[in-house]
Amino acid sequence: MTTPTDSRTDHPNRSTTRTVRLLGAPLDLGADRRGVDIGPRAIRYADIATELETAGVRCTDFGDLRVPRLEQCDAPATADAKYIDEIAGVTAELADEVADTIADGDVPIALGGDHATAMGTISGAARAADIGVLWFDAHGDYNTPDTSPSGNVHGMPLAAVTGHGEFDALDWTATPTVDPSNTVIIGARRLDDAERLALEDSEVTVFTMHDIDERGITAVVADALDIATDGVDEIHVSLDLDWLDPTVAPGVGTPVRGGVDYREAHAALECVANRDRDAGLLRSVDIVEVNPILDRDNRTAEVAAELAASLLGNRIA
Ligand SMILES: NC(=[NH2+])NCCC[C@H](N)C(=O)O
Numbered sequence: 001m002t003t004p005t006d007s008r009t010d011h012p013n014r015s016t017t018r019t020v021r022l023l024g025a026p027l028d029l030g031a032d033r034r035g036v037d038i039g040p041r042a043i044r045y046a047d048i049a050t051e052l053e054t055a056g057v058r059c060t061d062f063g064d065l066r067v068p069r070l071e072q073c074d075a076p077a078t079a080d081a082k083y084i085d086e087i088a089g090v091t092a093e094l095a096d097e098v099a100d101t102i103a104d105g106d107v108p109i110a111l112g113g114d115h116a117t118a119m120g121t122i123s124g125a126a127r128a129a130d131i132g133v134l135w136f137d138a139h140g141d142y143n144t145p146d147t148s149p150s151g152n153v154h155g156m157p158l159a160a161v162t163g164h165g166e167f168d169a170l171d172w173t174a175t176p177t178v179d180p181s182n183t184v185i186i187g188a189r190r191l192d193d194a195e196r197l198a199l200e201d202s203e204v205t206v207f208t209m210h211d212i213d214e215r216g217i218t219a220v221v222a223d224a225l226d227i228a229t230d231g232v233d234e235i236h237v238s239l240d241l242d243w244l245d246p247t248v249a250p251g252v253g254t255p256v257r258g259g260v261d262y263r264e265a266h267a268a269l270e271c272v273a274n275r276d277r278d279a280g281l282l283r284s285v286d287i288v289e290v291n292p293i294l295d296r297d298n299r300t301a302e303v304a305a306e307l308a309a310s311l312l313g314n315r316i317a
């Protein structure tokens, strides 16, 4: 971790200026395509710090967690959940950083890295509070080592944190970290068959792209917020950039056509920010799956930085 840098902006809408702490998690062991480990750096180059200051929050950067490089790892011990032990080591460390950040009164934003990152962010955020989760994603990430078609752990984090399936390497799964009834997926459009059945059997709520087409993004997010916050005080927001349409966010490893457009994405996060302004519910965030090698002109990292600002309260007027 590097020394934090600090810059301040006062914001008319908040009596106390909030501080966001960036935690880089250059994890790529959960995905097949190489390059997502450079995501944190690309999002910093897209100037997420300035974007956040525009939103009226202070931004500090604690640098990157140390992540084993794929080349240094032994061949995966199991094909069912590749590199799960190495990933568990990283997410356990991230969980500690996230819990410390929250204890200091700051809002952690983990910069991925692949979506396995969220296991660390969420378990750290849930350590001292009951939380709900908003999962913005084309995918469900609800596979288990038994159902995964790929063995890629980035397809499993939501199952792990809601206590679905066996994840021996992750010791915190002995107690699920979020209640599935406070967990909402928004924008799903590609679920594996077994994953779909498991989600149908679960208490997780899934709003698909079809729901967004029918009802509009703001109505869907309003419902998602009601569900996520029912009986809990705060929420975690997990933002997978493949939630957006690949024309807007091309730099992702598992793109799926038919995602939300630029305006819908901002509208969704502005809805969360509006509720947060009234109720102070945003506890933690992760921004994942930005892959600069597959990107064009750092566009996806720029969208990620801009969306972070909307989530933290930036408004057009
Ligand atoms: N975080 C992601 N991009 N996940 C993609 C998962 C793809 C597929 N469902 C799998 O389990 O392998």
Ligand SMILES: [Mn+2]
Pocket (backbone or CB within 6 Å): 137, 138, 139, 240, 242, 243, 254
């Ligand atoms: Mn995804």
Ligand SMILES: [Mn+2]
Pocket (backbone or CB within 6 Å): 115, 137, 139, 141, 154, 240
């Ligand atoms: Mn995902």
